[in-house]
Amino acid sequence: MSPRLVRAADDAVGRRDTPLRITLDGEPLTGVAGQTVAGVLLGSGRTAWREGPSGAPRGVFCGIGACFDCLVTVNGVRDVRACRRRARDGDAVTTQSRAREDAR
Amino acid sequence: MTRVVVLGAGMVGAACARELALAGFEVAVVDRGGPAAATTAHGEGNVLVSDKPPGPELELALLSRRLWPRILAALPDARAVEWEPKGGIVVATTGGSADALRAFAASQRAAGVAAEDLDAAALAAAEPHLTRDCAAAVHYPGDAQVQPAGAATALLADAVRAGAVLRCGREVTGAVARGGRITGVRTAEGVVGGDAFVNAAGPWSGEVARRLGVRLAVRPRRGEVLVTAPQPPTVFHKVYDAGYVGAVGADSGDLRASAVVESTRAGTLLLGSSRRRVGFDARIRPEVLSVIAGRALRLFPSLARVPVMRAYGGFRPYVADHLPVIGADPRLDGLWHATGHEGAGIGLSAGTAAVLRDLMLGREPGIDTAPFRVDRPAVRSGGETG
Numbered sequence: 495m496s497p498r499l500v501r502a503a504d505d506a507v508g509r510r511d512t513p514l515r516i517t518l519d520g521e522p523l524t525g526v527a528g529q530t531v532a533g534v535l536l537g538s539g540r541t542a543w544r545e546g547p548s549g550a551p552r553g554v555f556c557g558i559g560a561c562f563d564c565l566v567t568v569n570g571v572r573d574v575r576a577c578r579r580r581a582r583d584g585d586a587v588t589t590q591s592r593a594r595e596d597a598r
Numbered sequence: 599m600t601r602v603v604v605l606g607a608g609m610v611g612a613a614c615a616r617e618l619a620l621a622g623f624e625v626a627v628v629d630r631g632g633p634a635a636a637t638t639a640h641g642e643g644n645v646l647v648s649d650k651p652p653g654p655e656l657e658l659a660l661l662s663r664r665l666w667p668r669i670l671a672a673l674p675d676a677r678a679v680e681w682e683p684k685g686g687i688v689v690a691t692t693g694g695s696a697d698a699l700r701a702f703a704a705s706q707r708a709a710g711v712a713a714e715d716l717d718a719a720a721l722a723a724a725e726p727h728l729t730r731d732c733a734a735a736v737h738y739p740g741d742a743q744v745q746p747a748g749a750a751t752a753l754l755a756d757a758v759r760a761g762a763v764l765r766c767g768r769e770v771t772g773a774v775a776r777g778g779r780i781t782g783v784r785t786a787e788g789v790v791g792g793d794a795f796v797n798a799a800g801p802w803s804g805e806v807a808r809r810l811g812v813r814l815a816v817r818p819r820r821g822e823v824l825v826t827a828p829q830p831p832t833v834f835h836k837v838y839d840a841g842y843v844g845a846v847g848a849d850s851g852d853l854r855a856s857a858v859v860e861s862t863r864a865g866t867l868l869l870g871s872s873r874r875r876v877g878f879d880a881r882i883r884p885e886v887l888s889v890i891a892g893r894a895l896r897l898f899p900s901l902a903r904v905p906v907m908r909a910y911g912g913f914r915p916y917v918a919d920h921l922p923v924i925g926a927d928p929r930l931d932g933l934w935h936a937t938g939h940e941g942a943g944i945g946l947s948a949g950t951a952a953v954l955r956d957l958m959l960g961r962e963p964g965i966d967t968a969p970f971r972v973d974r975p976a977v978r979s980g981g982e983t984g
Contacts, residue, residue, distance in 0.1 A: 546864070547863050547864055547865065560907075560908075562827045562828065562905075562907045565827055565828065572903075573827045573904065573905050590830075591830070592828075592830055592831075592865060
């Protein structure tokens, strides 16, 4: 459980969650319908999934689609902003490397 | 000690302030806004020799290219400059422009520029994602790139270490002059006095000169750049279409665009460039961005599905004869100019500052500065072409 996810039972607004499942580099993660991909990753305790030029970790910086720091590949589509993409059940999310894929 | 007031805290003002402070002048830098906040922050950080034909601007570019590594070596921490001596590759995408590019490169070689013709195999090895549809290509190992705001602030910090003071948020409104000599500039916060004043206000230097009582035909020329999402290594040099040189040299006020593509250390790609004469109209025009993107795609077809994360634009300081203005103003004693570098001010700042320092000290500069003199027709009258 992550401090970035309020459990439905503890939420004063009395919400009812519809769970969904995605994978991150093949590893299954559980999220809540309505969350963005970034929301699912943060709720699962992940705060970084890219690297800056110096190797420093990168994840959600602005959270509103402006900074492009949270890019991931979703179902084979590169350069998707995790903070702007609503997660769908079954999404296969992969992290992006600064190395070229065809060189790996 | 002679007090010098530098008007403008962009790249050229920063480089001049540093050279003058190191030479022993008592330097103050005055800017309407903050350091590196205008033209300096709105370009690509070019330090180019490749786009200049033999002549005075190339001499200044070669001097600057020799000085840059020395400046960096003298900085206590040069990392913020993000100096990348990556080299440039100029390509011709049509048969006609191929002959022109080869002839242009040959004339530059004769003037001392390293310029190597690349065959198709060498070009593909140097830039694997570039279109194979190139009729000619030339590699310029001397081309380099900096992060321009980082470079300007690093040089300003060095100037401050050498004793210069920085006064931001002060807009010059007029001159205090006595007997044909300027002794101060007026600002809303009071008069800043000095023995010499250097107008380094870039595209606004014409307006600053007007407020100080002289005419200087430096005008804005708009440019826009697209920024892609961070990419894996895709572009390894500064790559541009041979049409760029023609666009730089053109006088038309209409849109001129040619592909200029390069990567930054953060992984984004910068796609340029446009040239329009629209005064200080800062509106982003979608049709201009569309032309820039189309030209970039012709060079790098694999960018087709890469997201563009933002666009920015800025104003270049334009002079009708495409040469900078460096030297004393013969109409007002104590006034100097260091401006008019159009799109090349980042690279040319190093040589400009050295030349200005030599002129102010009464020394012989390393290059002929007569072509840059203030008292020339293009600067006096402006040659109203477009």
